[in-house]
Amino acid sequence: MSENTRTIKNAVCTFCGCVCDDMELTVDLDEHRITKAKNACILGRSWFSEHVIEDRPIAAIGGKEVSFEEAVEESAQILTKAKFPIIYGLSEASVEAQREAVAIADYMRGSIDSTSSVCHGPTGMAFQGVGESTTTLGEVKNRADLVIFWGCNPAEAHPRLFTRYAVTTKGMFIPRGKKDRTVVLVDPRKTASAPVANIHIRPKPATDFEMIWALRALIKGKKVNASIEKVTGVPLETLQDLAERMKNCNFGVVFFGMGLTMGRGRYFNTGALFSMVTDLNEYTHFVVKPARGHGNVTGADQVLTWQTGYPFGVNFNLGYPRFNPGEFTAVDNLARDGADAAMFIASDPASNFPKAAVEQMKRIPVISLDTRRSVTSELAYVVFSTSAWGLNEHGTAYRMDDIPITLRPAFESPYPSDVVILSAIKNRVFELNIDKRSIGMSARSDIGKATLHASM
Amino acid sequence: MSLTLSLHTSPEVPVEADVISPDRLNNLNESALSALPVFHGNVQAKIGDFFKVQGQYNGEIRVEGDLSKVKHIGAGMTSGRLIVNGDVGAHLGAGMQGGKIIVDGNVADWAASEMTGGRIIIKGNAGHMLGSSIRGSATGITGGEIIVHGNARNEAGQAMRNGLIVIGGNSEDLTGVNMLSGTIIVLGKMGIRTGAGMKRGTILSMHDADLLSTFTYACTYHPTYLRLYLTYIKKLGFQIDDAKLSGNYERWAGDSIELNRGEILLYRN
Numbered sequence: 032m033s034e035n036t037r038t039i040k041n042a043v044c045t046f047c048g049c050v051c052d053d054m055e056l057t058v059d060l061d062e063h064r065i066t067k068a069k070n071a072c073i074l075g076r077s078w079f080s081e082h083v084i085e086d087r088p089i090a091a092i093g094g095k096e097v098s099f100e101e102a103v104e105e106s107a108q109i110l111t112k113a114k115f116p117i118i119y120g121l122s123e124a125s126v127e128a129q130r131e132a133v134a135i136a137d138y139m140r141g142s143i144d145s146t147s148s149v150c151h152g153p154t155g156m157a158f159q160g161v162g163e164s165t166t167t168l169g170e171v172k173n174r175a176d177l178v179i180f181w182g183c184n185p186a187e188a189h190p191r192l193f194t195r196y197a198v199t200t201k202g203m204f205i206p207r208g209k210k211d212r213t214v215v216l217v218d219p220r221k222t223a224s225a226p227v228a229n230i231h232i233r234p235k236p237a238t239d240f241e242m243i244w245a246l247r248a249l250i251k252g253k254k255v256n257a258s259i260e261k262v263t264g265v266p267l268e269t270l271q272d273l274a275e276r277m278k279n280c281n282f283g284v285v286f287f288g289m290g291l292t293m294g295r296g297r298y299f300n301t302g303a304l305f306s307m308v309t310d311l312n313e314y315t316h317f318v319v320k321p322a323r324g325h326g327n328v329t330g331a332d333q334v335l336t337w338q339t340g341y342p343f344g345v346n347f348n349l350g351y352p353r354f355n356p357g358e359f360t361a362v363d364n365l366a367r368d369g370a371d372a373a374m375f376i377a378s379d380p381a382s383n384f385p386k387a388a389v390e391q392m393k394r395i396p397v398i399s400l401d402t403r404r405s406v407t408s409e410l411a412y413v414v415f416s417t418s419a420w421g422l423n424e425h426g427t428a429y430r431m432d433d434i435p436i437t438l439r440p441a442f443e444s445p446y447p448s449d450v451v452i453l454s455a456i457k458n459r460v461f462e463l464n465i466d467k468r469s470i471g472m473s474a475r476s477d478i479g480k481a482t483l484h485a486s487m
Numbered sequence: 488m489s490l491t492l493s494l495h496t497s498p499e500v501p502v503e504a505d506v507i508s509p510d511r512l513n514n515l516n517e518s519a520l521s522a523l524p525v526f527h528g529n530v531q532a533k534i535g536d537f538f539k540v541q542g543q544y545n546g547e548i549r550v551e552g553d554l555s556k557v558k559h560i561g562a563g564m565t566s567g568r569l570i571v572n573g574d575v576g577a578h579l580g581a582g583m584q585g586g587k588i589i590v591d592g593n594v595a596d597w598a599a600s601e602m603t604g605g606r607i608i609i610k611g612n613a614g615h616m617l618g619s620s621i622r623g624s625a626t627g628i629t630g631g632e633i634i635v636h637g638n639a640r641n642e643a644g645q646a647m648r649n650g651l652i653v654i655g656g657n658s659e660d661l662t663g664v665n666m667l668s669g670t671i672i673v674l675g676k677m678g679i680r681t682g683a684g685m686k687r688g689t690i691l692s693m694h695d696a697d698l699l700s701t702f703t704y705a706c707t708y709h710p711t712y713l714r715l716y717l718t719y720i721k722k723l724g725f726q727i728d729d730a731k732l733s734g735n736y737e738r739w740a741g742d743s744i745e746l747n748r749g750e751i752l753l754y755r756n
């Protein structure tokens with residue numbers, strides 16, 4: 032370690048949805064890396080220490096190093112020529128970069144989707160279907176006396192959620208911290224979060240919907256068939272007790288995770304939970320919050336909604352945004368509908384998408400923007416190396432409670448940021464598209480009318 | 488001779504072809520028809536780029552080939568007959584108001600979503616969201632008939648307000664979820680969470696089903712009107728034995744979280 036260090040106060044960790052903004056980073060300016068991250072949890076510490084400047088070309092096409100400009104030109108050509116291109120990823124990028132990506136999707140008339148579609152997409156669909164009784168983490172800290180974690184495991188995924196906001200922390204109306212809160216965990220498994228819970232309810236896997244449905248009935252004072260114990264493995268008395276606790280608390284909050292959203296029933300599970308919370312507001316103040324994973328996946332939803340009206344799975348084929356998860360989401364586009372070009376921004380779908388989708392990625396030109404090598408960047412045709420958002424670049428990230436937080440970069444990177452790359456591609460796609468689209472505009476306005484009409 | 492569209496070039500990416508509908512194709516000759524616009528991904532193309540067009544519309548259109556990447560066929564149609572030979576892509580007959588679609592093959596998701604009238608007959612299987620609402624809207628089909636001889640996947644008849652859905656095979660989860668009224672008949676088995684959130688309406692199955700805890704058993708009886716329905720669908724070509732025409736059915740009332748005015752009928756003996 033060299034002597035040449037700098038300390039950055041109030042820096043931001045963008046690893047998980049907590050987006051902790053009280054980091055104190057020590058940066059080794061010679062070695063370009065962070066040597067100490069005070070206040071960070073174990074995940075945050077490894078996030079900060081992992082980031083070293085890899086020795087990669089700024090841009091490469093087909094494995095050969097090229098200039099930035101050549102790679103931008105090639106990417107713009109690929110995206111403009113494609114008939115059914117898709118942009119996917121976005122969760123580990125700043126709001127500013129996400130905004131450029133939406134503009135590209137619009138100009139190239141393709142689809143845009145974020146990693147939401149494989150984690151909390153069902154949450155977005157339930158927002159639309161049911162509505163959300165929402166809150167900020169600050170309110171949870173100061174007021175929540177009943178905290179429920181449903182199908183999520185913050186001890187391992189959002190370590191500081193307990194200490195900073197939801198469990199042990201002391202708040203204005205919660206002077207004694209955990210002593211003043213009741214913590215309930217609903218999870219079939221005995222996870223690392225179990226020790227903090229006062230009550231651990233362990234339903235059979237994939238019976239969340241049935242359990243929430245029964246709770247809704249109990250909250251409304253309706254009879255519940257005793258078969259519920261056989262179905263969910265949870266005795267009726269336990270459910271009655273939970274329903275009473277929920278109705279009688281002062282301020283209740285449910286955090287939920289992928290155990291709920293990715294289980295059988297998906298958006299009906301989240302929709303059921305949101306409905307339950309809505310029901311509870313007849314009795315007390317109750318709110319619900321998705322415990323979002325990756326850094327700025329919340330921002331991706333925000334930016335897409337602000338720009339297109341929809342949170343993910345948006346398609347611009349006809350020149351205006353259309354929303355249809357299951358049709359315009361990345362996996363479906365690739366695996367079923369044969370997307371003919373793809374740009375992946377700060378994500379590695381080749382390592383976690385179903386086989387048919389990955390096979391399609393191998394057949395088509397893929398553009399990848401990432402800070403490090405990944406399975407996706409290995410199979411990509413055009414590869415950009417980017418600086419790390421939040422560590423090397425300014426920008427904005429959204430915390431899981433939809434609060435925007437300004438990033439404070441720690442050290443400089445020799446690589447361009449994804450904002451710079453995306454805006455260069457955007458400008459070129461725009462130029463190329465003027466030529467491509469100047470014909471046939473009038474007929475375009477006619478097509479899809481029946482569909483548009485039907486969707487109103 | 489009726490109008491025939493046969494696929495000569497399989498599209499690489501989805502084609503949106505809501506022009507393939509009697510309302511849009513009548514009164515046009517072959518060359519005018521071939522020039523009608525469709526969208527191939529984000530590029531405007533012509534019907535003739537993919538289909539060979541023969542004949543003149545006389546109340547009937549035939550579409551042939553592997554249409555699994557052709558979406559929105561028959562969307563919004565109001566009259567006439569559309570006969571599809573082959574598997575067909577999403578949104579078939581979406582928002583359909585009248586007329587008849589007959590498919591000799593399987594259909595993808597969102598078939599007949601938000602239809603208001605007419606009839607769709609599917610000889611093969613249907614995908615998810617059969618006769619459902621479009622994302623974000625509160626009501627599914629408000630009329631018409633959807634007849635599926637094979638199986639249907641999740642959310643058949645989601646949020647339907649009126650009309651009839653018949654599924655000859657099995658249906659998967661959430662059949663008739665958030666249903667407002669209307670009738671769903673499943674001759675095979677249903678998946679879990681049938682009728683969740685239903686306000687009114689009837690869901691009938693010839694097999695036992697795992698129902699939610701918010702449904703309560705009412706009685707076992709023989710609803711008179713059922714005979715009419717079953718005789719009607721027997722005429723449509725479904726196998727219904729006499730025991731079912733005059734048999735007894737368990738009536739479960741629900742969903743108690745909502746109005747509790749819906750019913751699920753399960754065949755007993």
Ligand code: SF4
Pocket residue numbers: 044045046047048049050051070071072073074075076189190191192
């Ligand atoms: S809780 Fe999340 S945001 Fe906070 S330090 Fe840990 S990983 Fe970073």
